[in-house]
Amino acid sequence: MRLELEEEKTEKLKAVIALLIINKAGGLIYNRTFGEGLNQLNSNDYLVLAGTFHGVHAITARLNPLREHQAAHYYAQQQQYQHSASGSLGGASSSGGGGGGQGGPLPSRPEPPSGLEVMETENFRLQCFNTQTGTKFLLFTDTMQANVDVAMRKVYELYADYVMKNPFYQLEMPVRCDMFDRKLNSYIREINNSR
Amino acid sequence: MPVQVFSFYIFDRHSHNTGLSGGGGAYRDSRSAATRAKDDAKLIFGTVFSLRNMVRKLGGDDDAFISYRTAQYKLHYYETPSSLRFAMLTEPGALSMRNVLHQIYINLWVEYVVKNPLSPVEHKNGDGVRNEMFEMGLDKFVRGLM
Numbered sequence: 001m002r003l004e005l006e007e008e009k010t011e012k013l014k015a016v017i018a019l020l021i022i023n024k025a026g027g028l029i030y031n032r033t034f035g036e037g038l039n040q041l042n043s044n045d046y047l048v049l050a051g052t053f054h055g056v057h058a059i060t061a062r063l064n065p066l067r068e069h070q071a072a073h074y075y076a077q078q079q080q081y082q083h084s085a086s087g088s089l090g091g092a093s094s095s096g097g098g099g100g101g102q103g104g105p106l107p108s109r110p111e112p113p114s115g116l117e118v119m120e121t122e123n124f125r126l127q128c129f130n131t132q133t134g135t136k137f138l139l140f141t142d143t144m145q146a147n148v149d150v151a152m153r154k155v156y157e158l159y160a161d162y163v164m165k166n167p168f169y170q171l172e173m174p175v176r177c178d179m180f181d182r183k184l185n186s187y188i189r190e191i192n193n194s195r
Numbered sequence: 196m197p198v199q200v201f202s203f204y205i206f207d208r209h210s211h212n213t214g215l216s217g218g219g220g221a222y223r224d225s226r227s228a229a230t231r232a233k234d235d236a237k238l239i240f241g242t243v244f245s246l247r248n249m250v251r252k253l254g255g256d257d258d259a260f261i262s263y264r265t266a267q268y269k270l271h272y273y274e275t276p277s278s279l280r281f282a283m284l285t286e287p288g289a290l291s292m293r294n295v296l297h298q299i300y301i302n303l304w305v306e307y308v309v310k311n312p313l314s315p316v317e318h319k320n321g322d323g324v325r326n327e328m329f330e331m332g333l334d335k336f337v338r339g340l341m
Binding site: 038039041045052053055059060061062064065066093111112113115117118119120121122123124126140170194 | 253
Protein backbone atom coordinates (compact mmCIF):
# COMPACT_ATOMS: atom_id res chain seq x y z
CA MET A 1 0.00 0.00 0.00
CA ARG A 2 2.76 2.36 1.03
CA LEU A 3 4.81 1.44 -2.02
CA GLU A 4 1.97 2.29 -4.33
CA LEU A 5 1.63 5.66 -2.72
CA GLU A 6 5.32 6.33 -3.14
CA GLU A 7 5.21 5.30 -6.75
CA GLU A 8 2.40 7.70 -7.34
CA LYS A 9 4.42 10.41 -5.68
CA THR A 10 7.48 9.87 -7.87
CA GLU A 11 5.29 9.83 -10.93
CA LYS A 12 3.93 13.20 -9.98
CA LEU A 13 7.42 14.70 -9.73
CA LYS A 14 7.97 16.51 -12.97
CA ALA A 15 11.29 17.10 -14.63
CA VAL A 16 10.89 20.83 -15.18
CA ILE A 17 9.24 22.28 -12.11
CA ALA A 18 9.13 26.04 -12.54
CA LEU A 19 10.26 29.05 -14.55
CA LEU A 20 11.00 32.49 -13.16
CA ILE A 21 12.04 35.51 -15.19
CA ILE A 22 13.76 38.38 -13.39
CA ASN A 23 14.27 41.74 -15.09
CA LYS A 24 17.53 43.66 -14.95
CA ALA A 25 16.45 45.57 -11.85
CA GLY A 26 15.76 42.41 -9.88
CA GLY A 27 11.98 42.49 -10.22
CA LEU A 28 10.01 39.35 -10.90
CA ILE A 29 8.29 39.62 -14.28
CA TYR A 30 7.20 36.04 -14.88
CA ASN A 31 6.48 33.15 -12.55
CA ARG A 32 5.02 29.83 -13.49
CA THR A 33 5.04 26.35 -11.99
CA PHE A 34 4.65 23.26 -14.17
CA GLY A 35 4.89 20.44 -11.67
CA GLU A 36 5.18 19.59 -8.02
CA GLY A 37 8.43 19.35 -6.16
CA LEU A 38 8.76 22.82 -4.69
CA ASN A 39 6.86 24.46 -1.88
CA GLN A 40 4.14 26.81 -3.00
CA LEU A 41 4.98 30.33 -1.94
CA ASN A 42 2.74 33.36 -1.99
CA SER A 43 3.38 36.03 -4.57
CA ASN A 44 5.13 38.31 -2.10
CA ASP A 45 7.60 35.56 -1.20
CA TYR A 46 8.34 35.05 -4.88
CA LEU A 47 9.09 38.75 -5.26
CA VAL A 48 11.45 38.63 -2.29
CA LEU A 49 13.07 35.50 -3.69
CA ALA A 50 13.67 37.18 -7.05
CA GLY A 51 15.25 40.20 -5.40
CA THR A 52 17.44 38.06 -3.17
CA PHE A 53 18.59 35.96 -6.07
CA HIS A 54 19.41 39.06 -8.06
CA GLY A 55 21.67 40.28 -5.26
CA VAL A 56 23.31 36.92 -4.69
CA HIS A 57 23.97 36.62 -8.41
CA ALA A 58 25.82 39.94 -8.40
CA ILE A 59 27.94 38.85 -5.43
CA THR A 60 28.80 35.47 -6.92
CA ALA A 61 30.06 37.27 -10.02
CA ARG A 62 32.38 39.39 -7.87
CA LEU A 63 33.76 36.42 -5.96
CA ASN A 64 36.15 35.25 -8.61
CA PRO A 65 39.16 33.56 -7.00
CA LEU A 66 41.31 34.09 -10.08
CA ARG A 67 40.44 37.72 -10.85
CA GLU A 68 43.86 39.13 -9.80
CA HIS A 69 45.62 36.50 -11.78
CA GLN A 70 43.55 37.24 -14.89
CA ALA A 71 43.84 41.00 -14.47
CA ALA A 72 47.63 40.79 -14.16
CA HIS A 73 47.79 38.60 -17.24
CA TYR A 74 45.66 41.03 -19.25
CA TYR A 75 47.69 43.99 -18.05
CA ALA A 76 50.95 42.32 -19.08
CA GLN A 77 49.54 41.47 -22.50
CA GLN A 78 48.30 45.01 -23.00
CA GLN A 79 51.67 46.47 -22.07
CA GLN A 80 53.36 44.20 -24.55
CA TYR A 81 50.87 45.13 -27.27
CA GLN A 82 51.24 48.85 -26.71
CA HIS A 83 54.98 48.52 -26.66
CA SER A 84 55.14 46.69 -29.97
CA ALA A 85 52.54 49.01 -31.55
CA SER A 86 54.42 52.18 -30.60
CA GLY A 87 57.61 50.56 -31.82
CA SER A 88 56.29 49.92 -35.32
CA LEU A 89 54.67 53.32 -35.64
CA GLY A 90 57.73 55.14 -34.47
CA GLY A 91 55.83 56.79 -31.63
CA ALA A 92 53.11 58.17 -33.91
CA SER A 93 49.81 59.37 -32.47
CA SER A 94 48.08 56.77 -30.36
CA SER A 95 44.63 58.01 -31.31
CA GLY A 96 44.64 56.12 -34.58
CA GLY A 97 44.35 52.75 -32.77
CA GLY A 98 41.65 50.19 -33.28
CA GLY A 99 42.86 49.29 -36.75
CA GLY A 100 44.97 46.37 -35.62
CA GLY A 101 47.32 44.68 -38.00
CA GLN A 102 50.51 46.43 -36.77
CA GLY A 103 51.97 45.42 -33.47
CA GLY A 104 51.36 42.06 -31.87
CA PRO A 105 48.06 40.28 -31.52
CA LEU A 106 45.34 42.27 -29.78
CA PRO A 107 45.38 41.34 -26.10
CA SER A 108 42.48 39.07 -25.34
CA ARG A 109 40.17 40.56 -22.74
CA PRO A 110 39.50 38.22 -19.83
CA GLU A 111 36.02 36.72 -19.86
CA PRO A 112 33.63 38.84 -17.81
CA PRO A 113 32.69 37.05 -14.59
CA SER A 114 29.49 35.13 -15.13
CA GLY A 115 27.82 34.83 -11.75
CA LEU A 116 25.81 31.85 -10.58
CA GLU A 117 24.92 29.46 -13.41
CA VAL A 118 23.82 26.23 -11.73
CA MET A 119 22.82 25.59 -8.15
CA GLU A 120 22.30 22.10 -6.78
CA THR A 121 20.43 21.04 -3.69
CA GLU A 122 19.20 17.70 -2.43
CA ASN A 123 15.72 18.11 -3.90
CA PHE A 124 16.13 20.24 -6.99
CA ARG A 125 18.47 21.96 -9.42
CA LEU A 126 18.36 25.59 -10.43
CA GLN A 127 19.73 26.67 -13.78
CA CYS A 128 20.20 30.39 -14.33
CA PHE A 129 20.65 32.03 -17.69
CA ASN A 130 21.71 35.66 -17.74
CA THR A 131 21.03 37.38 -21.06
CA GLN A 132 23.23 40.13 -22.52
CA THR A 133 20.77 42.73 -21.28
CA GLY A 134 20.69 41.41 -17.72
CA THR A 135 17.38 39.58 -17.77
CA LYS A 136 17.65 36.34 -15.81
CA PHE A 137 15.83 33.10 -16.58
CA LEU A 138 15.63 30.65 -13.69
CA LEU A 139 14.62 27.12 -14.51
CA PHE A 140 13.93 24.79 -11.59
CA THR A 141 14.26 21.12 -12.51
CA ASP A 142 14.61 17.91 -10.56
CA THR A 143 18.15 16.69 -9.88
CA MET A 144 18.10 14.05 -12.62
CA GLN A 145 17.04 16.23 -15.54
CA ALA A 146 19.57 16.33 -18.40
CA ASN A 147 19.92 18.85 -21.23
CA VAL A 148 18.61 21.79 -19.26
CA ASP A 149 20.72 24.03 -21.50
CA VAL A 150 18.66 23.02 -24.50
CA ALA A 151 15.40 23.66 -22.67
CA MET A 152 16.71 27.02 -21.49
CA ARG A 153 17.66 28.04 -25.02
CA LYS A 154 14.21 27.09 -26.25
CA VAL A 155 12.52 29.06 -23.47
CA TYR A 156 14.64 32.09 -24.36
CA GLU A 157 13.68 31.64 -27.99
CA LEU A 158 10.00 31.57 -27.05
CA TYR A 159 10.51 34.69 -24.95
CA ALA A 160 12.19 36.46 -27.85
CA ASP A 161 9.49 35.42 -30.29
CA TYR A 162 6.32 35.86 -28.26
CA VAL A 163 7.20 38.47 -25.64
CA MET A 164 9.78 40.74 -27.20
CA LYS A 165 8.03 40.78 -30.56
CA ASN A 166 4.70 41.57 -28.97
CA PRO A 167 4.09 45.27 -29.75
CA PHE A 168 1.94 45.69 -26.65
CA TYR A 169 4.57 44.40 -24.25
CA GLN A 170 6.25 47.09 -22.19
CA LEU A 171 9.89 46.44 -21.38
CA GLU A 172 10.74 45.40 -17.80
CA MET A 173 7.06 44.97 -16.99
CA PRO A 174 5.36 41.71 -15.96
CA VAL A 175 4.89 39.36 -18.90
CA ARG A 176 1.23 38.87 -19.79
CA CYS A 177 1.28 37.28 -23.21
CA ASP A 178 -1.17 34.47 -23.97
CA MET A 179 0.83 33.13 -26.88
CA PHE A 180 3.96 32.86 -24.74
CA ASP A 181 2.01 31.05 -22.02
CA ARG A 182 0.56 28.57 -24.47
CA LYS A 183 3.76 27.82 -26.35
CA LEU A 184 5.75 27.51 -23.15
CA ASN A 185 3.17 25.20 -21.64
CA SER A 186 3.15 22.87 -24.60
CA TYR A 187 6.95 22.81 -24.80
CA ILE A 188 7.41 22.01 -21.10
CA ARG A 189 4.67 19.38 -21.25
CA GLU A 190 6.52 17.77 -24.11
CA ILE A 191 9.72 17.56 -22.03
CA ASN A 192 7.95 16.31 -18.93
CA ASN A 193 6.03 13.62 -20.80
CA SER A 194 9.05 12.37 -22.73
CA ARG A 195 10.54 10.90 -19.56
CA MET B 196 41.53 12.99 -10.06
CA PRO B 197 43.33 16.18 -9.00
CA VAL B 198 41.16 19.16 -8.31
CA GLN B 199 42.22 22.78 -8.03
CA VAL B 200 41.12 24.14 -4.67
CA PHE B 201 41.13 27.93 -4.36
CA SER B 202 40.04 28.47 -0.80
CA PHE B 203 38.26 26.95 2.15
CA TYR B 204 36.12 28.54 4.87
CA ILE B 205 34.47 27.43 8.08
CA PHE B 206 31.78 29.61 9.63
CA ASP B 207 30.29 29.04 13.06
CA ARG B 208 26.69 29.87 13.80
CA HIS B 209 27.57 33.49 14.49
CA SER B 210 29.12 33.85 11.06
CA HIS B 211 32.61 34.25 12.47
CA ASN B 212 35.08 32.94 10.00
CA THR B 213 36.92 30.22 11.88
CA GLY B 214 39.18 28.61 9.35
CA LEU B 215 40.76 29.67 6.12
CA SER B 216 43.24 28.09 3.81
CA GLY B 217 44.07 29.97 0.66
CA GLY B 218 45.73 28.68 -2.47
CA GLY B 219 45.55 29.16 -6.20
CA GLY B 220 45.55 32.61 -7.78
CA ALA B 221 48.35 35.10 -7.32
CA TYR B 222 47.29 38.07 -5.24
CA ARG B 223 47.92 41.62 -6.35
CA ASP B 224 45.76 44.39 -4.98
CA SER B 225 46.00 47.76 -3.30
CA ARG B 226 44.27 46.32 -0.27
CA SER B 227 46.37 43.97 1.78
CA ALA B 228 45.83 40.27 1.27
CA ALA B 229 44.40 39.98 4.78
CA THR B 230 41.74 42.65 4.18
CA ARG B 231 40.87 41.10 0.88
CA ALA B 232 40.49 37.67 2.43
CA LYS B 233 38.30 39.10 5.18
CA ASP B 234 36.06 40.89 2.66
CA ASP B 235 35.77 37.76 0.56
CA ALA B 236 34.88 35.71 3.62
CA LYS B 237 32.05 38.11 4.41
CA LEU B 238 30.73 37.97 0.87
CA ILE B 239 30.89 34.19 0.87
CA PHE B 240 29.06 33.95 4.15
CA GLY B 241 26.34 36.27 2.88
CA THR B 242 25.95 34.32 -0.34
CA VAL B 243 25.84 30.96 1.35
CA PHE B 244 23.44 32.19 4.00
CA SER B 245 20.99 33.66 1.48
CA LEU B 246 21.10 30.65 -0.81
CA ARG B 247 20.59 28.28 2.09
CA ASN B 248 17.53 30.19 3.27
CA MET B 249 16.20 30.33 -0.26
CA VAL B 250 16.63 26.57 -0.68
CA ARG B 251 14.93 25.90 2.64
CA LYS B 252 12.00 28.04 1.63
CA LEU B 253 11.57 26.40 -1.74
CA GLY B 254 12.53 22.80 -1.09
CA GLY B 255 11.23 22.39 2.43
CA ASP B 256 13.10 22.23 5.74
CA ASP B 257 14.76 18.92 4.94
CA ASP B 258 16.32 20.26 1.76
CA ALA B 259 20.00 21.19 1.81
CA PHE B 260 22.01 23.45 -0.40
CA ILE B 261 24.92 21.48 -1.92
CA SER B 262 26.80 23.60 -4.42
CA TYR B 263 26.66 26.31 -7.02
CA ARG B 264 28.79 26.88 -10.08
CA THR B 265 29.76 29.90 -12.15
CA ALA B 266 31.97 29.92 -15.26
CA GLN B 267 35.00 30.71 -13.05
CA TYR B 268 34.61 28.60 -9.93
CA LYS B 269 32.40 26.23 -7.98
CA LEU B 270 31.39 26.58 -4.36
CA HIS B 271 30.70 23.45 -2.32
CA TYR B 272 28.76 23.69 0.90
CA TYR B 273 28.20 21.45 3.88
CA GLU B 274 26.35 22.28 7.06
CA THR B 275 26.47 20.24 10.25
CA PRO B 276 23.42 19.88 12.51
CA SER B 277 25.02 22.37 14.90
CA SER B 278 25.05 25.02 12.14
CA LEU B 279 28.75 24.86 11.49
CA ARG B 280 29.18 25.75 7.84
CA PHE B 281 31.91 24.55 5.54
CA ALA B 282 32.49 26.19 2.18
CA MET B 283 35.10 25.30 -0.40
CA LEU B 284 35.90 27.05 -3.68
CA THR B 285 37.27 24.86 -6.45
CA GLU B 286 37.62 24.89 -10.21
CA PRO B 287 34.24 24.83 -12.00
CA GLY B 288 34.63 21.32 -13.40
CA ALA B 289 35.07 19.66 -10.01
CA LEU B 290 32.77 16.84 -8.98
CA SER B 291 30.78 16.93 -5.76
CA MET B 292 33.04 17.62 -2.79
CA ARG B 293 30.40 16.96 -0.19
CA ASN B 294 32.11 13.86 1.13
CA VAL B 295 35.41 15.75 1.27
CA LEU B 296 33.84 18.46 3.44
CA HIS B 297 32.24 15.76 5.56
CA GLN B 298 35.64 14.09 5.99
CA ILE B 299 37.17 17.40 7.06
CA TYR B 300 34.46 17.76 9.67
CA ILE B 301 34.76 14.22 11.02
CA ASN B 302 38.49 13.60 10.78
CA LEU B 303 39.88 17.04 11.44
CA TRP B 304 37.39 19.34 13.12
CA VAL B 305 35.95 16.83 15.56
CA GLU B 306 39.27 15.15 16.25
CA TYR B 307 41.47 18.20 16.73
CA VAL B 308 39.15 21.05 17.68
CA VAL B 309 36.11 19.56 19.37
CA LYS B 310 38.09 16.98 21.31
CA ASN B 311 40.65 19.53 22.41
CA PRO B 312 39.83 20.50 26.00
CA LEU B 313 41.69 23.82 25.63
CA SER B 314 39.77 24.89 22.56
CA PRO B 315 37.05 27.46 23.24
CA VAL B 316 33.46 26.52 22.44
CA GLU B 317 33.08 29.54 20.24
CA HIS B 318 35.69 31.23 18.13
CA LYS B 319 34.99 34.92 18.33
CA ASN B 320 36.39 37.94 16.48
CA GLY B 321 37.26 35.91 13.39
CA ASP B 322 40.71 35.04 14.69
CA GLY B 323 40.41 31.50 13.39
CA VAL B 324 40.88 28.33 15.38
CA ARG B 325 44.66 28.74 15.82
CA ASN B 326 45.11 25.05 16.28
CA GLU B 327 48.34 23.76 14.85
CA MET B 328 47.29 20.15 14.52
CA PHE B 329 44.05 21.11 12.78
CA GLU B 330 45.69 23.52 10.39
CA MET B 331 48.48 21.12 9.51
CA GLY B 332 46.03 18.29 8.97
CA LEU B 333 43.78 20.51 6.85
CA ASP B 334 46.65 21.74 4.75
CA LYS B 335 47.88 18.21 4.14
CA PHE B 336 44.40 16.95 3.32
CA VAL B 337 43.55 19.77 0.90
CA ARG B 338 46.93 19.57 -0.82
CA GLY B 339 46.32 15.85 -1.22
CA LEU B 340 43.29 16.70 -3.37
CA MET B 341 45.23 18.90 -5.75
